[in-house]
Amino acid sequence: MIHTHTYDALVVGGGGAGLMTAIYLSRAPNLRTAVISKLYPTRSHTGAAQGGICAALANLEEDHPEWHAFDTVKGSDYLGDQDSIQVMCEEAVPVIIELEHMGLPFSRTPDGKIAQRPFGGHTHHFGQGPVRRSCYAADRTGHMILQTLYQNCIKNGVDFYDEFQVVDLILSDDGRCGGVIAYEVASGDLHIFRAKAVEFATGGFGRVWSITSNAHANTGDGVAIALRRGIPLEDMEFYQFHPTGIYRLGILITEGVRGEGGVLRNDHGERFMERYAPTMKDLASRDVVARAISKEIREGRGIGGKKYVYLDATHLGADVIENKLPDIADFCRTYLGVDPVKEPMPIQPTAHYGMGGIPTDVECRAVDAAGQVIPGLYAAGECACVSVHGANRLGTNSLLDLVVFGRRGGIAMAEFCKTAELPPLPANPTAGIEEQFRRLLVTEKGEPAARLREEMQDVMQDAVGIFREGPGMEAALVKVRELKQRFKNVLVMDKGKNYNTDLLEAWELGNLLELAEVTTVSAINRTESRGAHLREDYLDRNDQEWLKHTMVTRTEDGSLAISYKPVVIKQFQPKERVY
Ligand SMILES: Cc1cc2nc3c(=O)[nH]c(=O)nc-3n(C[C@H](O)[C@H](O)[C@H](O)COP(=O)(O)OP(=O)(O)OC[C@H]3O[C@@H](n4cnc5c(N)ncnc54)[C@H](O)[C@@H]3O)c2cc1C
Numbered sequence: 001m002i003h004t005h006t007y008d009a010l011v012v013g014g015g016g017a018g019l020m021t022a023i024y025l026s027r028a029p030n031l032r033t034a035v036i037s038k039l040y041p042t043r044s045h046t047g048a049a050q051g052g053i054c055a056a057l058a059n060l061e062e063d064h065p066e067w068h069a070f071d072t073v074k075g076s077d078y079l080g081d082q083d084s085i086q087v088m089c090e091e092a093v094p095v096i097i098e099l100e101h102m103g104l105p106f107s108r109t110p111d112g113k114i115a116q117r118p119f120g121g122h123t124h125h126f127g128q129g130p131v132r133r134s135c136y137a138a139d140r141t142g143h144m145i146l147q148t149l150y151q152n153c154i155k156n157g158v159d160f161y162d163e164f165q166v167v168d169l170i171l172s173d174d175g176r177c178g179g180v181i182a183y184e185v186a187s188g189d190l191h192i193f194r195a196k197a198v199e200f201a202t203g204g205f206g207r208v209w210s211i212t213s214n215a216h217a218n219t220g221d222g223v224a225i226a227l228r229r230g231i232p233l234e235d236m237e238f239y240q241f242h243p244t245g246i247y248r249l250g251i252l253i254t255e256g257v258r259g260e261g262g263v264l265r266n267d268h269g270e271r272f273m274e275r276y277a278p279t280m281k282d283l284a285s286r287d288v289v290a291r292a293i294s295k296e297i298r299e300g301r302g303i304g305g306k307k308y309v310y311l312d313a314t315h316l317g318a319d320v321i322e323n324k325l326p327d328i329a330d331f332c333r334t335y336l337g338v339d340p341v342k343e344p345m346p347i348q349p350t351a352h353y354g355m356g357g358i359p360t361d362v363e364c365r366a367v368d369a370a371g372q373v374i375p376g377l378y379a380a381g382e383c384a385c386v387s388v389h390g391a392n393r394l395g396t397n398s399l400l401d402l403v404v405f406g407r408r409g410g411i412a413m414a415e416f417c418k419t420a421e422l423p424p425l426p427a428n429p430t431a432g433i434e435e436q437f438r439r440l441l442v443t444e445k446g447e448p449a450a451r452l453r454e455e456m457q458d459v460m461q462d463a464v465g466i467f468r469e470g471p472g473m474e475a476a477l478v479k480v481r482e483l484k485q486r487f488k489n490v491l492v493m494d495k496g497k498n499y500n501t502d503l504l505e506a507w508e509l510g511n512l513l514e515l516a517e518v519t520t521v522s523a524i525n526r527t528e529s530r531g532a533h534l535r536e537d538y539l540d541r542n543d544q545e546w547l548k549h550t551m552v553t554r555t556e557d558g559s560l561a562i563s564y565k566p567v568v569i570k571q572f573q574p575k576e577r578v579y
Contacts, residue, residue, distance in 0.1 A: 001187075002190045002192060002430060003189060003191045003192070004193075005034070005191060006032075006193075006422070007033060007034050007194070007195045008033065008196050008197070008417045009033045009034075009195055009199075009414070009417055010033070010036060010193055010198045010199070011025070011035045011036070011198075012035075012036050012037075012166045012180060012198065012200050012202055012222060013035075013036075013037060013044070013200065013202045013222070013383075014037035014039065014040075014041025014044055014160070015044035015046040015201060015402070016044070016049075016142070016149065016381065016402035016403060017046075017201035017203075017382070017384075017402040017405065017409075018035055018041075018199070018201030018380075018406065019035070019041065019146070019149035019150055019152075019153055020402060020409075020410065021199050021201060021378075021380060021406045021407070021409045021410040022035045022153050022158045022410070023153055023156060023158075023407075023410065024406075024407055024410025024411055024414065025414055026153065026156035026157065027410075028414035028417075031414055031417055032159075033158055033159065034159040034160070035153070035158055035159070035160050036164045036166055036180065037160070037162055037164070038163065038164065038165040038166070038217065039217055040162050040163065041150050041153075041160065042147060043217075044146060044203065045214065045215045046145060046146045046399070046402065047142050047146040047147075048143075048215060049141055049142025049143075049145070049399055050139040050142065050256060050327065051134060051136065051139065051254040051255050051256035051395055051396055052117065052119065052136035052141050052256060052259075052395075052396045053096065053099075053134065053141055053145070053399035054068065054092065054119065054122060054133045054396040054397060054400055055096040055133065056068045056089065056092065056093060056133060057093060057114060057116065057135065059113040059114055059115070059116050060109065060113075060115075060116050060132045061124070061132060062124065063124065063132075063133055065090045065092065066089075067124060067125065067126060068089040068092065068122070069082070069086055069572075070126050071121055071123055071394060072088070072388065072394055072397060073390075074127065074577055075285045075390075075393065075394040075397075076355075076389055076393075077287075077390060077530045077531035077541065077577060078390065078547065078569075078572075078574040078577075079238070079390030079391040079530060080388055080390030080567075081386070081390075081568035082570040082571070083362060083568045084362050084387055084388045084568070085388050088397075088400060088401060091404045095403050095404055095407060096114065096135055099145065099148065099403065100114065102148050102149070102152050103151070104137065104144055104145060104148040105144055106135055106136065106137050106144075107136050107138055107324070116132040116133055116135055116136075117132055117136060117256060118130035118131060118133070118259045118283060119134040119255055119256070119259050119283070119395040120255050120258070120259075120285050120286055120394065121285035121286075121394040121395070122283075122394060127279075129280070134256070134259065136256065138326055138327070139256055139324065139325045139327045141399065142399060145399060145402075161182065161193075163184070163185040164183070164185065164191065165185060165221070165507075166202070166221065166222070166225070167181055167182065167221075168180065168181040168429075168430075168432060168433045169181075169198070169225050169226070169229050169377070170192070170429050171426070172425075172426055173426055175374065176375045176376050176423040177197070177198050177374060177375065177376035177377035177423070178195070178196075178376065178423035178425065178426075179198060180193050180195075181193075181429060183433075183437075183504070185499060185500075185504070186499060187497060187498060188496070188500055190430050190433070190434070192425070192429055192430065194425065195376075196376060196416070196417050196420040196421070196422055196423075197378060197416050198376060198378065199378035199379060199380060199409050200222035200358060200377075200378070200379040200383055200384070201222075201379070201383065201384075201406065202221050202222030202383045203218055203220075203382050204220065204353060204354045204382040204383070205220025205223060205224075205354055205511075205512065206218050206351045206352060206354070207219050207220075207453075207457075208220070208239075208351070208512050208515055208516045208519065209460050209461045209465065210457035210458055210461040211248070211250040211348065211349075212250045212351040212352070213242055213245055213250055213251065213252035214351065214352070219509075219512050220383070220512060221511050222358070222379070223354075223357050223511075223515060224510070224512075224514045224515055225511075226366070226379075227553075227554050228514070228554060230554060230555075230556075231553075232359060232368060232369040232551040232552060232553040232563070233356060233357065233358065233359075233518055233551070233552050234357065234385040234551055234565070235356035235357075235387065235390075235391070235549050235550055236357075236518045236519045236522045237519060237522035237526050237533050237550060238355040238356055238390070238391045238531055239351065239354055239464075239519060240286055240290075240351075240352050240353040240354075240355060240392060241286070241350060241351055241352060241466050241532065242286060242349065242350050242352035242353070243255075243264075243286055243349050244264075244345075244347040244350075245347060245352075246331065246332070246335060246336060246345070247307070247346040247348050248348075249335060250350040250351070251350075252352070253311060253328055253332075253345060253347055254325070254328060255286075255395045256324070256325060256328075257328060257345075258282045259283070260316055260324055260325065261315070261316050261320075262282070262311055263281075263282050263311075264282055264289070264293065264309055264310065264311055264312070265310045265312050265344065266301040266303075266309050267300075267301045267303050267305070267309075270301075272292065272296055272301070272309075273289065275292075276288060276289075277289075277292075277578075277579040279578075279579055280579040284579035285394060286352075286392060286393070286394075286532075287391075287392040287532045287534070290466055291466060293309055293347075293348065293349055294349060294466045296309055297309065297348070303346060307348055308346040308348045309346075309347060309348075310345065310346060311344060311347045312345075313325075313340050313341075313344070313345070314340070314341065314343065314344060318341045321341050322341075329341070332345055351465070353382065353389075354382060355389040355390065355391065355392065355532065356385050357379065357382065357384050358379040359384075359551065360378070360379050360380070360386045361373070361386070362408065363408060364379060364386070364408055364409035364412055364413075365377070365378055365412065369561075371565065375420070376416070376420065378413055380405040380406050380409040381401065381402045381405070381406065382401075386401075386405055387567075387568075389401070390531060390567075391530045391531020391532055391533060392532045437507070440492050440503055440506050440507060441492055441495055443490065443491050445489075445491070446490055446491035447486060447489065447491060448490070449490050449492075449506040449509045452483050452486055452487055452490060452509060452513075453509050453512065455479070455483060456479075456480060456512065456513060459479045459480065460476065460480075460516050460520075463475065464476055464520050464523055466534065467534055467536055468523055468535050469537045470535075473523055477517070477520045477521065480513065480516045480517050483513055484513050484517065487509065487513055518552050518560065521552060521562070522550045522552055523535075525550065525562055526550060527546075528545070529541060541577075543574050547567055547574065548565065548566055548567060549564060549565040550562060551563045
């Protein structure tokens with residue numbers, strides 16, 4: 001059965017970005033707004049964010065938005081767009097105060113101000129050493145943000161469609177976005193949601209890799225839908241590996257541990273980051289630290305020759321650990337049987353964050369490969385690429401990106417809805433997706449999604465992870481394309497309609513495979529090393545040829561076309577990057 005709903009504005013995703021947009025939409029008069037989310041909103045991955053959200057509040061020492069902007073540009077390896085970065089760093093200060101006024105329970109300094117701690121790559125005086133810039137609520141910052149935003153949405157009467165999975169975008173024949181198609185998880189019914197403006201805030205796609213900090217639901221649905229609908233994806237070769245995931249499990253140990261003074265040690269007990277980043281040491285940017293750890297492991301200095309090193313917080317004392325990092329202590333005791341007060345934690349880098357995604361301008365309007373705005377379509381948060389993170393994101397800049405651009409998206413959509421008309425529905429809007437689901441359900445003999453997913457994750461981890469080189473990635477691309485073929489015959493055991501998570505997981509695997517392919521194609525194409533993208537066959541950054549964004553579009557014949565977009569450079573000229 002197909003149901004139809006009509007709104008002015010729709011937000012797809014109930015994480016930090018989507019909820020911030022919804023709050024702003026709900027404040028606009030006479031605007032009918034709904035949030036559609038495949039998860040109950042407070043289960044979104046934003047709730048797993050631990051370490052903090054940064055802003056140059058200068059509560060504990062001198063700090064300025066310009067210093068923050070410089071650090072972000074340098075962290076991005078000069079690929080971040082400096083107009084967006086400036087907006088983010090300037091709006092950081094008022095937006096944190098706004099969160100505080102909404103009721104967010106930040107940790108406090110003894111005199112009652114919002115507490116701040118250092119994080120990787122955040123410095124004072126343009127690179128002169130760590131600065132305390134990250135605001136936090138113990139190690140549950142994301143959880144507190146999500147709860148605060150959700151409560152405010154409820155207070156403002158936002159409509160929620162929870163456990164509705166958006167499976168397609170409605171584009172009218174003249175190229176305007178006119179809504180989405182969603183699959184109701186409980187009933188298996190399709191719903192057509194019509195609207196003048198739609199924002200994708202569907203989060204990341206860390207499930208492409210085998211060792212990942214990302215939740216099971218982080219399958220990049222919005223990004224993959226955009227690709228299928230002919231919208232380009234920007235800078236997909238840049239995927240961040242966080243230095244400190246729990247060995248083999250990938251569960252994140254926040255950088256806040258190093259912010260509070262924790263250090264990395266190899267098998268000799270050596271504090272090896274001193275060799276790689278003499279000034280910032282353990283608080284260098286993530287790409288630098290993740291690479292250093294991987295190098296130690298490769299050169300045989302992992303603990304006992306194994307694939308991990310130690311994160312040592314034992315010298316911090318029980319007080320700091322129990323009060324400032326309580327959840328981390330809990331994870332380690334539960335999942336590892338390790339008490340971080342007494343023993344070091346075994347860690348390895350873990351797939352963490354997609355710098356690339358759906359290209360947008362600073363008003364969160366999605367743009368096509370020619371840079372033209374797609375009327376009515378917006379994107380914010382991890383699924384978007386407004387390019388504040390460039391080739392490598394700094395810790396605590398993502399939560400900031402969510403609230404700054406979530407807010408901007410809400411304001412821009414409300415303004416757009418004042419004059420926009422509802423686009424006409426194209427003929428048969430659900431035909432494409434019905435066909436996709438029908439195909440998934442007819443197979444009687446095939447391979448389970450879990451097997452294909454594991455093969456994809458393994459090859460991506462090995463060949464399109466922290467270290468990359470041409471032939472390895474070419475082989476990975478062949479493998480991913482073979483998996484896409486095999487996926488056509490994926491076996492969904494559950495043929496029912498109610499809570500068919502088997503079907504949805506297979507559909508999500510289809511998305512992950514698309515994104516694995518685009519990531520690999522983009523990474524093969526970029527013959528230089530920059531930020532998170534390290535090519536052992538092209539070790540240097542090459543500004544002459546590669547100071548540009550990659551745009552990959554699925555063309556009508558099914559192939560992937562590559563084009564480029566210039567980087568916006570303002571006051572910070574590209575320089576060599578040392579920490
Ligand atoms: C373990 C961990 C710790 C982190 N710690 C920090 C930190 O301390 N500081 C920091 O700045 N960043 C941190 N990050 C990064 C940051 O948390 C994420 O980038 C950010 O929360 C993403 O927010 P989002 O709103 O874009 O998406 P999410 O919070 O992931 O929400 C996505 C939403 O989209 C919905 N959705 C997805 N697909 C569909 C679909 N098909 N149909 C309908 N709804 C859909 C989901 O239901 C969900 O509500 C961390 C990330 C992880 C994984």
